[in-house]
Amino acid sequence: MADERKIGVYIYSGDGIAESFDCNKLAENIKEDSSIAVCKIMKNLCTKKGADEIRNDIDTEGLGAVVIGASSQRYHTDIFTFENTIMERVNLREAVAWTHEPNDEQTFALALDYMKMGIEKARMVGIPEPMVLDINDTVMVVGGGVTGMNAAIASAKAGYRVVLAEKASELGGFYRKLYKLTPRKAPYYSLEENTCEALIAEVMSIPRIKVLTNCTIEETSGQPGMFDVKAKVNGEELTFQVGTIVQATGWKPYNPNKLEHLGYGKFKNVVTNIEIEEFANNGGIKRKSDGGDIKSVTFIQCAGSRDENHLPYCSNVCCMSSLKQAMYIREKYPNAAVYVIYKDIRTPGNYEKFYKRMQNEDSIFLTKGEIVEMRENEDDTISLDVDNTLLDEKITIKSDLVVLATGLVPASGPERVVATAKEAESETVKVEDPKDPVLNLKYIQGPELPTLHYGFPDSHYICFPYETRRTGIYAAGAVRAPMDTASAKNDAYGASLKAIQCIENIRKGTAVHPRSGDKTYPDFFFQRCTQCKRCTEECPFGALQEDVKGTPQPNPNRCRRCGICMGACPERIISFKNYSVQIVSAMIKSIYIPTEEEDGQATPRIIAFMCENDAYPSLDIAARKGFKISPYIRIIPVRCLGSVSTSWIADSLSKGFDGAILFGCKYGDDYQCHFIKGSELANKRMENVQEKLKQLVLEPERVELHMLSLDEFDKLPEIMNKFAKTIEEIGPNPYKEM
């Protein structure tokens, strides 16, 4: 530990701080510490001039660390930047002055504790040095359909080598089977020619892209920058290394054999929208039964989609696709009647214009309706009874051909991820026992990307749609969400950007999202590892492998630096340069616990751990709004609630803290935790904490965990103050005097 480190301490006296407590007295208390080389109270601290003065002190006094007691660490970040010097920000403004009674000895005690915690941390943290490994910067794209080919081209044009792996004998996927494309550019009026062959030719013309057809991935091991891939290509084994992976394995049509209620497999002239493309490509659409001409066609939308017994979700592309196929019919049979029976027409954005055009076409009838019954007539035509139409009457349509607009199922591997709504309700479908895995990841947490709903990969799908739970592996196209070929191209560009970005970050040894640029990584003190496997099991990103004995094997390039492994480890052997069980323990120890003997009154002390991304900012907002918070609480912001070591809580309580409170993000199906499982795991670990309370013969009410969103700044003070009151009512922790 750098005991010799000279520390400079700066206390801001503006923004109501000097009026809140005696800054001089605070400085005097701090100066007692011999490692404090400089201690200043400054009115202009949060200005460029203030920062310049600190810079000057760093040079002239040889400071190794500075502790700045001023605004919250979320503000004035552009001012306080010091190269090669450790900086610790202490929130005296929002967390003390603005949220507490001025000129109160409890407020002063709070300020002093926070400063001491900051100084303690500044004393202990190390300057992070990234772990830089020799890496491979090839992008592997799995799947050679429209998404995969675009991802390959995009990555190659950005300067990266690409391996494009396709399991079929030719590139193109479903894209190649499409007779024509839906309109994708202004004025969104006409069908467009399929450009698949040109795309394949472009792929083949780029030397940086190595195309492997008839290729299946047998095993993917290692980590970003050094994924070792075992593939079978044309029956022969091939091994190679890649840097990152774009999974563009596309989709499968929903199995029409499950749609017997819509006549599939029962009536001769019921076909799927996929079959229509095949017909169109092979001489035009005909009756399936006898190859005869067509006078009438009915499209049934949502065949299997938006149906709780089949695919509960909307497949997004089928409305446009049926409108397109209606045009195929028009092309060949200008006088044929085309009926499209839908639940809702979904032509978002500019696609509305194509819908409008189709509404105006003669003999194309688009109506909302429900299929009540279907009958096959003697001439193999089909009669459909349709109810609840816009005409407010039951109608019967007779058609030569019925087209089922079947939906999209992600080809992400395991067959059973195609859960029905009922199944989905009962449990989140797990990636276990996959029947047809794609990547075959050698991760102890399973061979594929973890999924969230209906087999689509788990991600923060609103804000950070590309961030899967496997670092360096990005899903794109219809395997990520149902989408058309135009969106798939965009998606390929997005996912391949993430793939090359990951390469650039691991090249420097820095973390990817959400702690982008973080140079720290978890360090394991293996001599004390007991092979309990908690870290390997709990890491939401599957970063840790195990050797035969169960000792974790870190893969720093898979790691997102959340610290969940650190929170999981009962032996406290996992640490980051600037964040560890020991650093936080030391911060907790630096907090003064008043006792009746010494201070006349054992004023309560509560330790609080708050997610630095959501709960902590809400404290800043509460402060600006003028909310007041109990002065008994000492807050420590944490990377993620999942990184909280239960030892911090247990030690605090055995040291005399009267309570502990934790604030993390919402967990469950609609989780908000940026590390997916952090707050959920923290909540689970509370059982161990309760166990510890029992051992100490302390009341279970002394520890609480809350889920809090960033915008719940009005609830935060309420929860905190209520907890402080509860603690007061329970009375002092008996371990105080010990």
Add this chain to the structure above:
Amino acid sequence: MEKHQIQETDLLVVGAGIAGISSALEAAETGYSVVLVEKRPYIGGRVAQLNQYFPKMCPPTCGLEINTRRLKDNPLIKLYTLTDVVSLDGKAGNYTVKIKVKPRYIKDDCTDEQLETASKNCSVEIADEFNYGLNKVKALHIPSINVYPMKYVFSKEGLSAEQIKQVESDCGECLDLSQHDETIEIKAKAVIYATGWKPYEAKNLDILGYKDFPNVITNVEMERLASPSGPTAGVIQIPGMRNEIKRVAFVQCAGSRDETHLEYCSSICCLASMKHARFVREQYPDSEIYFFYIDIRSPGAFEDFYNETKKDPKIHWHRGKVAKVFKELNSNQLIVEAEDTLTGKLKQTKVDLVVLATGMKPSINSNFPYREIIDENGFIRTDLADTIIGCGVATGPKDVAGCVQEATGAVMKAIHIIKEGN
């Protein structure tokens, strides 16, 4: 005299809403230098003004907080707020862009404390743009409680000379009116336009009563009313009106899918209104919701959100376009008249509040020089290569995830241009 600087960068991103921020971050984190310009005094755009996202009902500030931290930490991004593009010239690989950075008119060494006092003393008030003008705010103010940068601004535009004088006398010690616009010339290899959208002007929808009745509001106003940082601290109530909110009508496609207004579908309004219906239902457990729509558009797994919303028996679904909204005599109640296309009957529904699901209009400037890449509705075309790259709602209506997706892909296109130039 104006200062004139030249700055070189790989990429210029115009607009710091969710799309622009995403583009800037993704590019910088891949190692490219970025200049990010935003015309407002803060970043986040329309997203910063939302209360919650569908379908998770989570605050946008959560993701914005991560993005803001990424932005603060990344030395490759230079952010300019209060900045407009004044000219744009050149071609892919070599653009020359002049930007004008407007001052905040705040003295550099002013502390928050001084500014807070000055703001309190400021007697001139302006419409609160952050809250879509639902309330007034001091001319010297912080745009909202949780924005980045968290800095005061004096909004001088639109004030009379007299008013400016008044502010000067009220807040003199903090103001520096001698600060002037700064023009910077940016040499960029690639340019991404993420200029986003504005709500379609509800006043154009004569028959829907927005101009005439205060309890006809738009969907974006609903976001502010429901937000804890909004004008009513999250209580859904028309400021200045104390009517009971028991029956609420949602009018879908207010302007969208309508050739006299917006011919396209704005894509997100169905889901946004369902979310708003939930806001109301949560705050007023006895309330009844009347949802008027043409088609419900809840793509992909958003269908779950629709199904979940449908479970609420107090939400009544009416398929049919609203013909008009008018006021009942001698009361504040409104009558929504619509044809139910499922029954063919004209129906009148009495409500306390009408929420118009107004659509998205591209907000790209009319002086944007590359007219050939703009479609007839004002969106940037995405089918053209080697030109200005559009993303987010600037290229067409879409949700947040769609914006982030396109913004990320846009960076790949930009890299292709940047690499080609080298």
